Amino acid sequence: MKALLLGVLAACAVMTVQAETADTLVIGNDLAEIVERLGGTSRLVGRDDSSRFPQAIANLPSVGYMRQLSAEGVLALKPQRLLISDAARPAIVLRQLSGLGLEVLSIARGKGVGDIPAKIEQVAAAMNLQAQAQPLLDEQRQLAGQLAKTPALKGPKALFIFNHAGMTPLIMGQGTEAQAALAQAGIENCATFNAYKQVAAEAMVSLAPDFVIVSRAGLAALGGEDNLWKLGGLAHTPAGQHRRLVQVDDQALLNLGPRTVQAMLQLRQDAGALFP
Template sequence: MKRWRCLLLGLGAGLLLGYQVALAEAPRTVVIGSDVAEILAMLDALEGVVGRDDTSQYPERVAALPSVGYLRQLAAEGILSLAPERLIVGAAAGPREVLAQLEAVGVEVVRIEQGANLAALPAKIRAVASAIGRDDAGDALVSEIEAKFATLEAQRQTTQGPGPSAMFLLSHSGMTPMAAGRDTAGQAVIEAAGARNAFASFNGYKAVGAEALVNVAPEVVIATRSGLEGIGGEAQLWQLPGLAMTPAGHARNLVVCDDQALLGFGPRTPTTLMALHSALRSAVTDTTNEEGCWRVTS
């Protein structure tokens, strides 16, 4: 009995030592880009991660890390203050000169080239998984994501008639609200959710006047939670020139989505698109949802 106890204690000590060594070997890592951060979290690979950028706010374990600033306006000094050995950066990270400076002083910079594109999400997951040596976990996560895309497609196929004409409103505090046109993330999520972009006649994001709003007559407004807060809430939204004279304005038809869950093009995006599809097709009011998308009617 004593011999077995010693063997078990020895085995336990060996496993603990191995776990501690594994933790010690995880390089000090700063992650740049909410999509990359969420993929790392889904792969259970946050060991060694010591910093993030401003957009990386999910899950809470990531949000609790110190931020090195906005992903497009990085500064070498702020990043180096965390003494990183490695950066894992999304496609939008920059400036390039800053990343080059970091490489020049010996910081490994792993670039995940797949950007804000729904079709590229599986390849993005595999790229992150390969960078950290977790290919099998990456393949498993890709299978989950592809199953969710298949469910979304099935949802779209079972709905009757064309989707509603939607306006995706981009807004931040202090900026003029803009509508999403062609070749934007806003249009991508509208179409993925089975709706039609009311402003597909122009490229990019543009401020639109009252006459343009009345002419295109959107049936529903899609806004992000922070965007809605940026213009002062729902009451201020319907005060935008011309919006009250549209079908969306008459019905006060609004769908609100979590910013990064919808537009981050990370692991949460397929589920959020399913929620958006349901919200666009449902008359149910749900203002208690903390993630995804929910419809607000008043």
């Protein structure tokens, strides 16, 4: 009997080690954050360049930019499974990896906060972490309910500036991830054009934003708040004249991951505080 018990315990130990084997490459910062919240970071062999939060994810080796994946870079990490955003490219590389026997699981980014629970469920199922998913699902549904009950900001309009080091600042218009986030946070976008756009000083003045939204990283890349207000025409808008600014974590706000709804709630609170 003792020998049998020891054998069972040994088998369980082997199964536990196998369950914790690092075998998954995650592509997409939303998916990476979900894996981490589910307690699955130890199962990951790597990530893409966009996946930098939290630090445990950032510490993993990267295969590069998610839209420029190479079979060689992926295979170098020896994954058995690819958990990828549907934005990952090129498709020919993904087909090649699938043809080599790797399990390739593509999960849609989604269009709004209502799609976040489905992503969590898909990630949990892919990594056999369903038991860990329920608390996160409950949290997300509670936050989504809170967001739905938050009144819209009536009157003031926002200008969302997209900026990263080495690039020209762009205004985020209709049909962008930023526009979707603003709408769900109950904030009106002053930019009525589509997509991303550089605007001349005269156009900036005509947009007449009441406040500006920019990422903390983007503001740092500009050299600070004083330089922000020096962008063409911005100083002559209501936002610039009153120096009304909201700083955000753009990845948390826009990636439709587990931090997104909280980031939207924080944005709405910070924007409202500008107009007491």
